Amino acid sequence: MENFSCPFIAYGDNALDYLAQIKGKKAFIVTDKNIVKLGLLKPVTDKLNATNIKWEIFDEVEAEPSLDTIKKGGIAVGKYQPDWVIGIGGGSCMDAAKAIILLLARPELEPEALSVLEDFNFRDKGKKLMAIPTTSGTGSEASWAIVLSDTKDNRKLGLGTPEVMPDVAILDPVMVMGMPPQVTADTGMDVICQAIEAYISSWGTSITAGPALIATRLALQYLPRAYKDGKDVDARKEMMNAAMMGGLSGCNSMFGLAHGTGHALGGIFHMPHGRTVGLFLPYTLEYIINGSEEALVKIAEIARYCGLNAGSDKECAKALIARIRTLAKEIKQPLSVKECGIDKAQWEKEMEGLVNRALNEVMTMTAPRVPGTEDLEKLFRYAYDGKSIDF
Ligand SMILES: [Fe+2]
Structure with missing residues (x-):
């Protein structure tokens, strides 16, 4: 059997309006400090506020996120127990969000074990994943791959599992207009x-x-x-x-x-x-x-x-x-x-x-x-x- 997995994709002008339709009480936003500084979270958090969804930000993602960062994000998401994990940023932030939702489902795992060899079933636990890109590159918003870096051995780890294909990808041009x-x-x-x-x-x-x-x-x-x-x-x-x-x-x-x-x-x-x-x-x-x-x-x-x-x-x-x-x-x-x-x-x-x-x-x-x-x-x-x- 072959299969093709794909998120629900909201795209074009005002695509962020889709946030008004999502169900849930709490969202955990995974991003980096630059995105916060550029004010790119505001259009998203404004919509979440209007929908009465509470949110918390984890903004410690670096380029090619390290295993340590993911571990830290895993602990933070475990404490917050959101319904949604939302990755906002380039490929690194979206990949980090994928790794973090997998740790939300299986907190006992080390980040290097987030692969096809494990079952996560996070949707059965009422958890969903959303990706909102601020660059046009990796397409991580519509992919189940996760690239992390092992800073001790100076190597990149290609992880991920088809389960972690985002539920929703929002492609709104306002998020990429300021890209240098x-x-x-x-x-x-x-x-x-x-x-x-x-x-x-x-x-x-x-x-x-x-x-x-x-x-x-x-x-x-x-x-x-x-x-x-x-x-x-x-x-x-x-x-x-x-x-x-x-x-x-x-x-x-x-x-x-x-x-x-x-x-x-x-x-x-x-x-x-x-x-x-x-x-x-x-x-x-x-x-x-x-x-x-x-x-x-x-x-x-x-x-x-x-x-x-x-x-x-x-x-x-x-x-x-x-x-x-x-x-x-x-x-x-x-x-x-x-x-x-x-x-x-x-x-x-x-x-x-x-x-x-x-x-x-x-x-x-x-x-x-x-x-x-x-x-x-x-x-x-x-x-x-x-x-x-x-x-
Ligand atoms: Fe690539």
């Missing part, structure tokens, strides 16, 4: 990468392909507009929709090699997720079309759907890769590792770690062409210099 251009660019590259990787994933199906394809076209069209003019409401709305569909299609299939290699780069050199996966996307697509006829056809399908009809499948696939590079340039994203300011000697010194991290990612395994150690080393070196993949 750099964050718009970094997170937007993740949307493109997730959508394309979900479409070509070896675990993809015809059901995951639909949202993936549309998300790619929307992101290619609207990301440059959202970057150039943050007040462009249509661009902001379509990027929110695209991000959600990228997350949705990706968690119901799987991401691929750009995520596998990007996580390795981000894990060692601590760079924003979207920037790292976006950087590797053109290189990994080149690598894939050089070795998988099936994926080549799929990448050409995406290209044609996005209006890049350049002739043969190979020409179309190459046109899509070229478009990704032009777009990255337009929104001032690095095209090579060198452009990230990483020293070559340092890159070489970390090579073994980069390769091992990439090899250990499930996402590397679900790519349509799976590299071994030798190919990965080569790919990392080509990406450092900004050289197109010819193997």
